[in-house]
Amino acid sequence: MRQVAFSGDLQRNLQTIIARTYVRIVGSAREPSWLLWDTVLPMLTLSAYVYVYKVMNAPREFTGFVIVGGAMIAFWLNILWDMAAQLYWEKETGNLEPFLIAPISRMAMLMGMAIGGIFNTTLRALGIFIVGALVFQVEFLIADPVAAALVFALTFASLYSLGMVFASVFLMYGREAWHTSHLLQEPIYFLSGFYFPVKFLPFWLQVAASVIPVTFGLDAIRKILILGAGLKEVSLHVIVLTIFWLVLLFMARWLLQYMEDHGRREGRLTLRWQ
Amino acid sequence: MVKALDDISVSIRKGELFGLLGPNGAGKTTLIKILCTLLLPSGGSAYVRGHDVVKEASYVRKIINMVTGGETPGYGILTVAENLWFFSQLYGIRGDVAKSRVKELLETVGLSDEGTTRMNRLSSGMKQRLNVARGFINDPEVLFLDEPTLGLDVLSAKHIRAYIRNWVNTQPEKTVLLTTHYMAEADELCDRVGIIHEGRIVACDKPSNSKAMVRDKSVFQFEIAGSGDHERLKAVRGVVGLSWTHHIESDMSTLKVVLSDQAVASEIESALKASGSRIMSITTPEPTLEDVFIHLVGKGLE
Numbered sequence: 001m002r003q004v005a006f007s008g009d010l011q012r013n014l015q016t017i018i019a020r021t022y023v024r025i026v027g028s029a030r031e032p033s034w035l036l037w038d039t040v041l042p043m044l045t046l047s048a049y050v051y052v053y054k055v056m057n058a059p060r061e062f063t064g065f066v067i068v069g070g071a072m073i074a075f076w077l078n079i080l081w082d083m084a085a086q087l088y089w090e091k092e093t094g095n096l097e098p099f100l101i102a103p104i105s106r107m108a109m110l111m112g113m114a115i116g117g118i119f120n121t122t123l124r125a126l127g128i129f130i131v132g133a134l135v136f137q138v139e140f141l142i143a144d145p146v147a148a149a150l151v152f153a154l155t156f157a158s159l160y161s162l163g164m165v166f167a168s169v170f171l172m173y174g175r176e177a178w179h180t181s182h183l184l185q186e187p188i189y190f191l192s193g194f195y196f197p198v199k200f201l202p203f204w205l206q207v208a209a210s211v212i213p214v215t216f217g218l219d220a221i222r223k224i225l226i227l228g229a230g231l232k233e234v235s236l237h238v239i240v241l242t243i244f245w246l247v248l249l250f251m252a253r254w255l256l257q258y259m260e261d262h263g264r265r266e267g268r269l270t271l272r273w274q
Numbered sequence: 275m276v277k278a279l280d281d282i283s284v285s286i287r288k289g290e291l292f293g294l295l296g297p298n299g300a301g302k303t304t305l306i307k308i309l310c311t312l313l314l315p316s317g318g319s320a321y322v323r324g325h326d327v328v329k330e331a332s333y334v335r336k337i338i339n340m341v342t343g344g345e346t347p348g349y350g351i352l353t354v355a356e357n358l359w360f361f362s363q364l365y366g367i368r369g370d371v372a373k374s375r376v377k378e379l380l381e382t383v384g385l386s387d388e389g390t391t392r393m394n395r396l397s398s399g400m401k402q403r404l405n406v407a408r409g410f411i412n413d414p415e416v417l418f419l420d421e422p423t424l425g426l427d428v429l430s431a432k433h434i435r436a437y438i439r440n441w442v443n444t445q446p447e448k449t450v451l452l453t454t455h456y457m458a459e460a461d462e463l464c465d466r467v468g469i470i471h472e473g474r475i476v477a478c479d480k481p482s483n484s485k486a487m488v489r490d491k492s493v494f495q496f497e498i499a500g501s502g503d504h505e506r507l508k509a510v511r512g513v514v515g516l517s518w519t520h521h522i523e524s525d526m527s528t529l530k531v532v533l534s535d536q537a538v539a540s541e542i543e544s545a546l547k548a549s550g551s552r553i554m555s556i557t558t559p560e561p562t563l564e565d566v567f568i569h570l571v572g573k574g575l576e
Contacts, residue, residue, distance in 0.1 A: 008366070011366055012363075012364075012365065012366030015363040015364075015366055015368075016363055016364055018363065019359070019360045019363035019364070020360075022356075022360070023349050023351075023352060023360060026351065026352065026356070027349065027351040027352075030351050030392075031351065093347070094342075094345040094346055094347045095347045095348070095349075097310075097312060097340065097342065097345070097347070098340075098347045098361060098364070098408065099364070100311070100312055101310045101311060101312060101335055101338060101339070101340055102335060102361075102364035102365065103332060103335040103336040103364075103365065103366075104364050261314075264311075264312065264313055264314045265314045267304075267313055269312060269313075270307075270312060
């Protein structure tokens with residue numbers, strides 16, 4: 001039998017990231033029905049908000065705010081239902097054991113899931129942007145592409161790091177954690193201002209909303225894409241998002257290790273239907 | 275707290291195909307999960323190739339793999355070949371080597387023609403063969419096979435067993451720990467067999483040596499019509515142990531008894547008749563590992 005050539009730790013983890021990303025991207029490409037469910041259907045809710053603003057004679061940029069919020073909802077749902085539940089589903093489908101006995105960083109596996117998720121969801125979000133622009137003539141004023149790229153990157157990094165935190169909790173608490181996702185879905189829509197700018201919320205609600213990374217990301221993206229802001233105007237957002245990203249990434253790494261050790265000790269790491 | 279393993283001490287030699295034989299719940303899977311770094315032992319220590327499975331888990335993971343029978347890891351949306359490629363990446367196997375390895379393993383498990391078929395379109399048996407192929411993807415130094423032929427048809431199981439035996443025979447540095455509750459599988463495949471019962475290893479030897487344990491005992495097999503009642507037979511003096519299996523499809527039962535003395539067989543026969551059982555045949559088969567189990571534990575693996 002031919003001897004198998006192995007890579008070093010870093011190479012192996014990079015290969016893992018690519019392989020896991022591949023699963024996500026290929027999976028979506030082979031089931032293109034998501035185009036309908038994830039792009040066209042969400043537009044119905046967004047349209048309702050757009051027409052409400054039109055009836056109220058709200059400033060024109062509010063239409064853009066709604067479309068950007070709608071696109072970001074796609075990312076939030078991806079975090080809550082795909083990213084967070086991923087390890088749980090890997091367990092239910094029998095994949096978790098082979099993952100856990102493989103000589104890879106669990107973060108590499110989650111990273112692959114995250115990159116695949118970002119890629120797929122970006123396509124969905126682009127679909128929403130395009131439909132929004134064509135149907136409602138939303139104007140995008142991107143004055144500073146570098147700032148736009150930076151804000152997007154930091155928003156995704158902090159959001160998906162939060163997803164990794166959730167994933168480790170789901171790994172141990174399975175269906176109990178499932179309820180948390182339900183619990184978080186609508187309140188986050190509201191608090192993060194997916195359909196309206198959070199500056200209209202009462203002060204104490206704005207404070208509460210500020211602990212959610214998507215609030216800052218969404219606000220910064222709206223400023224850059226709709227209001228034509230540059231890096232200077234969103235510098236506070238950039239700092240806060242960077243802190244979110246680093247803290248959440250550290251938390252995810254620690255929590256994942258803690259949950260794995262806890263599960264190995266209690267003997268329920270790979271037990272199903274718990 | 276459930277005590278899954280109790281004061282187990284077993285050493286498996288490099289190059290050995292070691293079998294763990296025991297009924298469901300005996301502790302076989304728990305032992306494998308500890309050795310595969312999926313479970314932390316609550317006491318004692320365990321080593322794989324001299325490496326502590328708790329303190330050196332990262333190293334141990336590089337040299338092992340595990341196949342659990344009845345499981346079908348992978349992604350339904352990916353093809354058979356893509357799934358194997360995916361798992362090869364978790365072991366850092368590079369480009370062309372990964373491709374040739376996937377091809378070789380698909381041939382081995384008889385899935386060459388299904389390489390481009392999506393996994394969700396495979397039959398259960400095919401998925402199980404794919405799972406077995408996955409276990410060999412990194413050409414591990416130590417392979418853990420937990421009921422690897424569970425759910426496979428007779429021909430596929432035979433094919434897989436032959437591959438496992440050949441894999442160890444041709445590469446003397448490879449080690450396999452196999453758990454099974456199929457006697458014939460353990461007998462045919464393993465260099466040594468450990469019999470595990472209620473978390474303890476009650477015997478550990480070559481299959482031929484283990485079977486020698488019951489050579490001086492009398493083993494009788496009764497074929498009986500219907501399901502019958504066998505509880506009272508346990509009380510017959512001279513019965514070392516017995517196993518009763520009812521075959522639903524034929525409505526026949528097989529009673530296997532290990533006796534301290536051949537003369538006890540007539541008492542068993544009388545007791546069966548007295549309970550209304552219709553005896554269709556009585557044979558004295560060659561001792562098997564099941565007889566060893568019955569002899570040691572007092573009951574069969576059922």
